[in-house]
Amino acid sequence: MTxxxxxxxxxxDPALREAYGRCRRLNARHGKTYFLATRLLPLERRPAVHALYGFARRADDVVDSLAASFGTERRSRDLADLRSNLERGLRQGNCADPVVLALADTARRYDIDHRHFSDFMASMRSDLEVTGYPSFDDLRAYMHGSAAVxxxxxxxxxxxxxxxxEAEPSAAALGVAFQMTNFLRDVGEDLDRGRVYLPADLLQAHGVDREFLSWSRxxxxxxxxxxxxxxxFEDLTRAVYRTAVPGLAMLEPVSRPCIRTAFVLxxxxxxAIAEDGYTVxxxxxxxxxxxRAVVALDGLVRVLAARAASRADSRGRPGVVPAPERVSSKRAGVRPGRCQEIA
Incomplete structure (x- = not known):
C-alpha cells in the first residue's frame, strides 16, 4: 500500500519515498486512531498526512519520550537541533533527517504556511519549561501552537x-478538540511527567490541586x-467539538469521511472516559x-459514495452527491452529552 x-x-525520488515511508510507519505505530482515519483519504493525499503526523510525533518524542533518559538541557538541545533542521529543510527543500525531508516536501507541494510550523515548535519548547496553566485562556494560547496549527x-x-x-476557524477548533481529548485521557501520564494541562482555576473550582491529583495517582x-x-474539562472539550462541526461540510467531499471518522473516534x-467513571x-x-470497526466501515461507505459522485460529476452526468455533513440534534444538543454522531 505504501x-x-x-x-x-x-x-x-528514492530518498523522498523512503522519507515518506518512515513517516507512515510512525503514524501506523503511534497514531492508531489518526492512521485509521487517514486510510479513508484518496491515495495521493495520504503521504502528506503521514509527513505532518511524523514530524509532530518526532517533536513530541523529543519533549516527552526522552524525559526519563535525558534532562531538560539535553532535550532542549535536541529540540533546537530539530528546529534548525526544520528551518533548513523548509528553506532549501533538502535535509538529512528523513522526517523533516518529507515535511518540507509536503509544505512545498501544498503551499502550507511556514508560520504554522514555527508556532508548533514554540509550543513544543514551552513544554520543556511550563508545567501548568492558570486558566483556560492560558491553555488555549499554548494549544494554538500545539494543536490548532x-x-x-x-x-x-x-x-x-x-x-x-472560511474553513480555518473550524479546522483549528478540531485540532484543539482532539488535543483536549488527549489531555483528559492522558492526565495521569502527563502528571508523571510533571505536567498538568487541566487549568488550575478549573481544578480549584472543584477543590482540587496538583497535589491532590498526585495523591490519587x-x-x-x-x-x-x-x-x-x-x-x-470534558464539558469544555465537547463545547470545542461543537464549534468544529460546521467545518466538516466545508471540506472537499472525498476528504469528509476521513475527518468525520477521526471526529467520531x-x-x-x-x-469511554465517562463510561469508565473518569478513572483516567x-x-x-x-x-x-x-x-472502531463500525466507525471505519461507515467511513468506507461514505468514501465510496463520495468517489462515485465525483466520477459522475467529472463525466458531466448527474450523480448522487453525498448530503452535507450534519450533526444529529439528538446527540449534539447544547447540553454536554455523549459524543456527537454525524448523520
Missing amino acids: ARELDAAGIT IGLQMLPVLGTVVPRE RTGRRDRRIVGALRA YGGILD LHRRSVVTRPR
Missing part, C-alpha cells in the same frame, strides 16, 4: 469547497471532587475495537 500511495502522489496544516491537503480562510484512590473537575474516547488517573480509556 508504494501505491507514493505512486499516486507522484513521489518518485495542526488543523491549519491539514486544510490544504484535505481541500475545501469554500475559501480556505499514587494511591489509586478516587474522589468525587476530582471526578467533578474531570467532568468539567476521538469523541468516542470522551464517551489510574487507567487509560480506549474506544473498543468493535466500535
Whole structure:
C-alpha cells in the first residue's frame, strides 16, 4: 500500500519515498486512531498526512519520550537541533533527517504556511519549561501552537469547497478538540511527567490541586471532587467539538469521511472516559475495537459514495452527491452529552 500511495502522489525520488515511508510507519505505530482515519483519504493525499503526523510525533518524542533518559538541557538541545533542521529543510527543500525531508516536501507541494510550523515548535519548547496553566485562556494560547496549527496544516491537503480562510476557524477548533481529548485521557501520564494541562482555576473550582491529583495517582484512590473537575474539562472539550462541526461540510467531499471518522473516534474516547467513571488517573480509556470497526466501515461507505459522485460529476452526468455533513440534534444538543454522531 505504501508504494501505491507514493505512486499516486507522484513521489518518485528514492530518498523522498523512503522519507515518506518512515513517516507512515510512525503514524501506523503511534497514531492508531489518526492512521485509521487517514486510510479513508484518496491515495495521493495520504503521504502528506503521514509527513505532518511524523514530524509532530518526532517533536513530541523529543519533549516527552526522552524525559526519563535525558534532562531538560539535553532535550532542549535536541529540540533546537530539530528546529534548525526544520528551518533548513523548509528553506532549501533538502535535509538529512528523513522526517523533516518529507515535511518540507509536503509544505512545498501544498503551499502550507511556514508560520504554522514555527508556532508548533514554540509550543513544543514551552513544554520543556511550563508545567501548568492558570486558566483556560492560558491553555488555549499554548494549544494554538500545539494543536490548532495542526488543523491549519491539514486544510490544504484535505481541500475545501469554500475559501480556505472560511474553513480555518473550524479546522483549528478540531485540532484543539482532539488535543483536549488527549489531555483528559492522558492526565495521569502527563502528571508523571510533571505536567498538568487541566487549568488550575478549573481544578480549584472543584477543590482540587496538583497535589491532590498526585495523591490519587499514587494511591489509586478516587474522589468525587476530582471526578467533578474531570467532568468539567470534558464539558469544555465537547463545547470545542461543537464549534468544529460546521467545518466538516466545508471540506472537499472525498476528504469528509476521513475527518468525520477521526471526529467520531476521538469523541468516542470522551464517551469511554465517562463510561469508565473518569478513572483516567489510574487507567487509560480506549474506544473498543468493535466500535472502531463500525466507525471505519461507515467511513468506507461514505468514501465510496463520495468517489462515485465525483466520477459522475467529472463525466458531466448527474450523480448522487453525498448530503452535507450534519450533526444529529439528538446527540449534539447544547447540553454536554455523549459524543456527537454525524448523520
